[in-house]
Amino acid sequence: MIATPLRFGLAANRLHHETPDAALFKWLRACSDTIRQLGVQLHTVGRTHDAIEREGMLPGYSGLIRYPYGREGGLMKLVARVTEGRDDVAPFDGAIYLIDPVDPSSIFPEALALKRQCITHGRPFISTLAGAIEWMSVERIHAGLSLDAAQQRSFDFSSQTxxxxxxxxxxxxMVAFAADHFDLLSRFSKRVATGTTGGLLNELAWSRGWPRERAWVQRYLSGPLGGDAQIAEIVLERQCQRVIFFEDPHVARQHEADIQLLERAVRVVTDIASCATSPTVARRWAQAVERSGV
Structure with a gap:
């Protein structure tokens, strides 16, 4: 067990914990060993905590910490703990909130605030099963442990978009991130981007020796003109498995609905798609992949 345990907020909408094969339990079955090895503290909203105990997951694990039910402020407390710690304890290292995109509670103010504060403070906000499984691998690698053999396939980017x-x-x-991790990102079978970002990334690639007759990224429309919606469609069709979306949480966005559409699409295909929403989180992911040697 590492000296300073990681601390994550944990919640799941009803869909993801109401049956034994729900996403929450798939995540725990895939990651329980890593959670125990790293001593990850899971500060868990009441109903989600109750479901974990009901299914007999993480038995006897002291790092499973119960918070109030959502209606009693449990999710609100997670928001506060992401921004700062209490009693000389560091803030949370991130939040895992497995979201059902058609559950009304997923757009309650506390849910939106949890995501926004994670982005603001450079902490992962993980809302899909695939993302939650992968992030435990990321933390495992950063802790100096080898990649779990069962998760190696998710790091095979040769067939991913x-x-x-x-x-x-x-x-x-974004351009600086791509420059720093160009070789890693070039391992993907395909890259797509919205308009202006795609143009900048193609110019970077050509400056790095990428053949000029080939686009490094396929450009879609700009976000306000429908590019986010175009990418959402290929996510829904399971043709795009990863999204790195550098969101600016400090400005009003006229095409907010399109942004939410893309995020919703990722959550619909929760078992295969993941989304990183800040430069800090994307860099931590890339550094882990590069360190893993896969």
Missing amino acids: LALISHDALKEQ
Whole structure:
């Protein structure tokens, strides 16, 4: 067990914990060993905590910590703990909130605030089964442990498509991220991007020796003109497995509905898609992959 345990907020909409084969339990079956090895503290909203105990998951594990029910402020407390710790304890390292895209509670203010504060503070906000499984692998690698053999297939990018999207204030950071991890991102079978971001990334690739007759990324329309919706469609068709979306949480966005559409699409195909929503999180993911040697 590592000296300073990781601390994650944990919640799941009803769909993801009401049956034994629901996403929450698939995640725990895939990651229980890693959770125990790393001593990950799971600060868990009441109903989600009750479901874990009902299914006999993580028996006797002291790192499973119960918070109030959502209606009693449990999710609100997670938001506060993402922003800062209490009693000389560090803030949460991120939040795992397995979202059912048609559950009304997924757009309650506390749910939206949890995501926004994770992005603001550079912490992972993980809302899909595939993302939750992979992030435990990321933390495992950063802790100096080898990649779990059962998860190696998810790090095989030769048959995967990656979407790269960034808001205006973060386009320079997206280009810098791509420059720093160009070889890794080039391992994907295909890359797609919205308009302006795609143009900048293609110029970067050509400057790095990528053949000029080939686009490094396939460009869709700009976000406000429908690019987010176009990428959402290929996510829904299971033709795009990963989204790196540098969101600016500090500005009003006229095409907010399109952004939410893309995020909703990722959550519909929760078992195969993941989304990183800030430069800090994307870099931590990329560094782990590069360190893993896969």
